[in-house]
Amino acid sequence: xxxxxxxxRQARNTHEAEGDQSSHALPYALAATTLEHAETHIRFxxxxxxxSGEQGPVRALHGIDLVVRKGEIFGIIGRxxxxxxxxxxxxxRLEQPSEGQVLxxxxxxxxxxxxxxxxxxxxxxxxxxxxxxLSAKTVRQNVxxxxxxxxxxxQERQQKVASLLKLVGLENKxxxxxxxxxxxxxxxxxxxxxxxHDPDILLCDEATSALDPETTQAILALLRDINRSLGxxxxxxxxxxxxxxxxxxxxxxxxxxxxVEQGPVWRVFGDxxxxxxxxxxxxxxxxxxxxxxxxxxxxxxRQNDALLLELRLNGTNSRExxxxxxxxxxxxxxxxxxxxxxxxxxxxxxxxxxxxxxxxHAQEELIKRARRIFDDVEVLGYVAAD
Amino acid sequence: MSLLIDRLWxxxxxxxxxxxxxxxxxxxxxxxxAVFLVTSGKGGMFEAVRLNRLIGSIVNLFxxxxxxxxxxALIPFTRLIVGTTYGVWAAVVPLAIAATPFxxxxxEVSLREVDQGLIEAAQAMGCRRRHxxxxxxxxxxxxxxxxxxTITLVTxxxxxxxxxxIGAGGLGDLAYRYGYQRFDFMVMLxxxxxxxxxxxxIQLGGDKLAKAMNHRx
Numbered sequence: 088x089x090x091x092x093x094x095x096r097q098a099r100n101t102h103e104a105e106g107d108q109s110s111h112a113l114p115y116a117l118a119a120t121t122l123e124h125a126e127t128h129i130r131f132x133x134x135x136x137x138x139s140g141e142q143g144p145v146r147a148l149h150g151i152d153l154v155v156r157k158g159e160i161f162g163i164i165g166r167x168x169x170x171x172x173x174x175x176x177x178x179x180r181l182e183q184p185s186e187g188q189v190l191x192x193x194x195x196x197x198x199x200x201x202x203x204x205x206x207x208x209x210x211x212x213x214x215x216x217x218x219x220x221l222s223a224k225t226v227r228q229n230v231x232x233x234x235x236x237x238x239x240x241x242q243e244r245q246q247k248v249a250s251l252l253k254l255v256g257l258e259n260k261x262x263x264x265x266x267x268x269x270x271x272x273x274x275x276x277x278x279x280x281x282x283x284h285d286p287d288i289l290l291c292d293e294a295t296s297a298l299d300p301e302t303t304q305a306i307l308a309l310l311r312d313i314n315r316s317l318g319x320x321x322x323x324x325x326x327x328x329x330x331x332x333x334x335x336x337x338x339x340x341x342x343x344x345x346x347v348e349q350g351p352v353w354r355v356f357g358d359x360x361x362x363x364x365x366x367x368x369x370x371x372x373x374x375x376x377x378x379x380x381x382x383x384x385x386x387x388x389r390q391n392d393a394l395l396l397e398l399r400l401n402g403t404n405s406r407e408x409x410x411x412x413x414x415x416x417x418x419x420x421x422x423x424x425x426x427x428x429x430x431x432x433x434x435x436x437x438x439x440x441x442x443x444x445x446x447x448h449a450q451e452e453l454i455k456r457a458r459r460i461f462d463d464v465e466v467l468g469y470v471a472a473d
Numbered sequence: 474m475s476l477l478i479d480r481l482w483x484x485x486x487x488x489x490x491x492x493x494x495x496x497x498x499x500x501x502x503x504x505x506x507a508v509f510l511v512t513s514g515k516g517g518m519f520e521a522v523r524l525n526r527l528i529g530s531i532v533n534l535f536x537x538x539x540x541x542x543x544x545x546a547l548i549p550f551t552r553l554i555v556g557t558t559y560g561v562w563a564a565v566v567p568l569a570i571a572a573t574p575f576x577x578x579x580x581e582v583s584l585r586e587v588d589q590g591l592i593e594a595a596q597a598m599g600c601r602r603r604h605x606x607x608x609x610x611x612x613x614x615x616x617x618x619x620x621x622x623t624i625t626l627v628t629x630x631x632x633x634x635x636x637x638x639i640g641a642g643g644l645g646d647l648a649y650r651y652g653y654q655r656f657d658f659m660v661m662l663x664x665x666x667x668x669x670x671x672x673x674x675i676q677l678g679g680d681k682l683a684k685a686m687n688h689r690x
Contacts, residue, residue, distance in 0.1 A: 179597055201601075209599040219594035222689045223612040232608060233598040264688040280598065290597075 128192065128288065128320045129155040129178060135186035136173050136344070147173045148344040151187070155322055160314050162331040162352070163324040164367060165341035171324040174341065175290055178322060179211045180204060191288070209237060212281030216293035218273040220265040220280075226252065227261040230279045237284070251279040255309065271302035278309065282317075289313070291323035295330055307333045328367050332356060332431065340364045356429075357436030358401035375440065375467065379424070383468040392469045393442035394450060395424065399463040402434035409460060416456040419446030442470060480647060481663065487561050488643040488671075491636060492629045495568035499576040499625055504618070506532070506573065507580035508606055518592075518602045532574040540571050540632045544639060564641035568629060576625040583617025584610055616687040623679025627672050644668055 134151035137144045148170045155161045163171045176182035177189050180196060188195045196207055220229050227248055234244045252258050255275040265273055274294060281289055291310065295303040311334045314321050325331065331338050331352060339349040340363055347361040359365050375383075384392065398413075400406055408428055414421050421443055428437035439461075446453060450466065457464040506528070512518045513525040535543070544567040548558050551566040587610055595605045611618075634645020644664050652661025 181593060181596060205599045205601060208597055211597070213594070213597040215590060215594060217590055219588070219590040221591060221609060221613060223615060223686070232595075233600075236598075236600050236604040236608065266689055284599070 125156040125158055127154050128157040129153075129322070130190040130193075131174075131177070131187065132190065133187035134174070134177060134184045134189065136170070136177070136182065137185045146344055148184070149186075150345055153339060153346070153349070155320060156337075157320055158314070158318050159336040160311070160321040160323065160334050162335035162338040163322065163341060164326065164328065164331055164338060165324075166363070166367070167326060169341040170344040171326075171341055172292065173344075175292055175322060175324045178288065178290055179208050179213060209233065209284040210286050211288045211290060212284070212286040213290040213292065214274065214277040214281050214294045216296045218265070218270075218277045218297075220273055220276055222265055225262050225264055226257060226268070226276050229265065229276055230283055233280060233283050247283060248279075251282055254282070254313075255279045269302075270298050271305060274298065274302075274306050275309070278306075278313070282313070285317075287319060289319050289321045291321060291325075293325055294323065296325065296327070303330070304333070310334060326367070328356075328370070332429070336432070340367070351432060353402040353431040353434040353436055356402075356431055357434070358403070375425070379470065382470055384471060385468055387469045388471060391444055391472045393420075393422070393444040393472065394446070394453065395440065395442050395467040395470055396453070396457060397438055397440055397465045397467055398457055398461040399438040399465070400428070400435050401462045402431070402436040404462060405434060406460070406462060407435055408437075408439060413441075413457070413460050416460060417443055417446055417453055418448060420444040440467070444472065477660065481644075481660075481667070484642060484644040484647040484664070485667065485671075487641065488630065488633055488645070490561055491564050491568055491633045491641060491643060492626060494565045495572050495633075496576075496622070496626050496629050498565075498569040499572035499629075500622060502569075502573045503576035503580055503625075504611075506577040507584055508610065510577065510581045511584040511610070512602075512606070518605065532577060535570065535574045536578065540567070541635050541638065543567055543571055544635065548639075559640045561636075561641050561643075563639055564633065564636035564643075568632060568636065571632060572625055572629050575628060576621060579621030579624060580614070580618050583614040583621060586617065587613045616683045616689075619679060619683040619686060623676060623683070626675050626679070630668065630672060630675075644671075 131151050131153040134148055135146070136148040137146050139145075151174060163174060165171045173182050177184050178191070180189075180199070184197070188197055190196070191207070196204075199207060221232070224232065230248045230251060231244050234247060239247075249258075249261075252261060255278050257272060257275050257279070260268065260272065260276075265276065268276065277294075289310075294310075295306050298306060307330065310321060310323075313319055314334075321334075323330070323335070335352050337350065338352050338355050340347050340355070340361060342361070342363045348355060348359065348364050355364060356368065359368055379395075383395070387394075398408075400408060408426075410423075421441055424440040424442055426437070426439045428435060428439065430436075443453060448456065454464050454466065509519070510525065510529060510532070513521045513528075515522055517525075538546070544564070547567045547570060551563050552558050554566050555562045557563050591609050591613060592605055595609045600608065630645075633641070633643050634649070636643060637646025637649055644667060648661045648664035648668075651657040652664070
């Protein structure tokens with residue numbers, strides 16, 4: 088188990104370290120294309136949810152149309168109160184939509200009676216922010232419970248529990264109580280419990296929000312691992328863009344109960360259209376530092392003042408930040424001020440801040456030349472030469 | 474002297490019998506009652522708001538009548554159940570009727586404290602309602618229920634002292650007759666010491682059991 092996580096991490100690291108375009112783009116691009124054609128697993132049709140609040144009805148969700156494909160990791164992000172939690176819970180009907188339908192494998196789950204609903208919930212695992220483990224039961228009993236209530240014979244239960252606890256790396260914690268475990272271990276028990284019926288959908292409700300960054304990485308790697316090895320569809324909600332970037336294939340941004348943006352993760356990250364998305368992304372994006380901002384001039388005062396350019400890659404044209412090419416195209420004295428470039432699903436997205444001094448070309452010509460290499464170029468201003 | 478020891482011993486047995494039987498009835502009847510009160514409210518698993526209000530009112534009614542008055546008021550009912558209105562068994566009936574709502578209300582508090590997230594998790598894993606009661610609500614509330622039952626036992630020792638009024642005997646009655654009516658402070662002191670020991674023993678045992686059942690920390 089630990090081995091598989093490490094191998095995933097190593098794979099990702101090598102990815103990020105490699106510069107050559109042909110070798111690294113492959114696995115992610117391949118995964119992305121296969122999923123493009125994957126069949127629909129969950130379909131939301133015009134979902135609306137209205138609660139009766141103390142000051143009249145509250146609209147938690149409205150007009151949600153979405154498709155989650157088989158085998159993908161689908162992220163739902165939004166600020167708190169955006170309706171993420173309600174939307175996620177319509178999938179296993181912990182939340183009953185006021186309008187619209189949720190179709191799973193083409194079936195309207197809103198029509199299910201109690202027995203069908205219980206059967207559906209056994210096909211859908213769920214993990215929670217605060218783990219929701221039973222304090223009075225041991226790790227083994229917690230994982231065993233879903234099987235026990237389904238009437239699975241004892242011996243079969245024990246085998247299943249043992250194999251799942253091994254999968255999540257807790258093979259020597261069978262008889263511990265949840266209170267004796269760390270946060271990360273508790274979530275591993277939660278994952279084992281969610282997988283005990285061999286579900287084909289896993290719902291993650293802020294599953295890493297109560298964990299420290301290192302544990303978060305390990306749990307996300309485990310989820311990615313499970314997604315690949317079991318072919319499970321994962322729907323997760325989070326308020327952390329970090330989580331989306333780390334494991335999601337596609338993402339939808341919710342605000343005030345409605346979808347404001349959706350698409351593959353590289354596109355939403357590379358070219359966010361909505362203000363909410365930008366706000367959510369801001370902790371991950373580097374902007375101009377305050378001291379530079381203070382010295383920024385709109386017009387050059389002297390001949391050798393440096394021109395500050397922001398060069399963006401949004402992933403659509405699969406371009407690479409080729410610095411050699413940039414240097415020979417712009418000429419003069421080129422300095423890298425800041426960079427935030429990341430590789431997402433085989434595409435390079437992000438931006439570079441560079442300053443150019445003593446260039447033989449005029450500003451318009453510089454922008455034109457930079458546009459041949461980058462998707463978007465913006466003049467930030469001038470910095471006085473000291 | 475040996476007569477006194479016999480009386481003390483008999484008193485202890487009577488007290489234990491009255492408290493034991495009535496508390497046992499309270500335990501058996503009070504837990505389902507508490508589960509009903511918790512789960513039948515608005516938005517509950519077994520939602521039945523009107524019935525919930527009715528049962529809640531009945532519980533409050535019995536809780537608000539002082540035990541001595543309740544015992545007298547219940548005399549016809551007691552006769553119907555045990556065929557007599559005098560003695561230990563006649564006292565068991567009103568004691569059990571007083572103990573059940575008392576214990577149910579305490580157990581209700583513990584059941585209400587069970588994290589809603591656990592119930593949600595149980596629903597998500599495909600538990601039916603009865604599974605949730607049996608595997609989630611009761612085990613999670615167990616330490617609190619045990620503490621509540623300890624309080625019930627002690628309260629019943631207290632109430633059983635009044636059962637002497639209908640000739641039920643017991644330690645309380647002994648202390649009242651010897652200590653108050655005959656000014657025999659020695660007997661009263663012995664009884665008081667005995668009661669203190671009994672209550673202490675019950676409290677210690679209850680605390681220990683509740684602690685052993687609590688895996689939350």
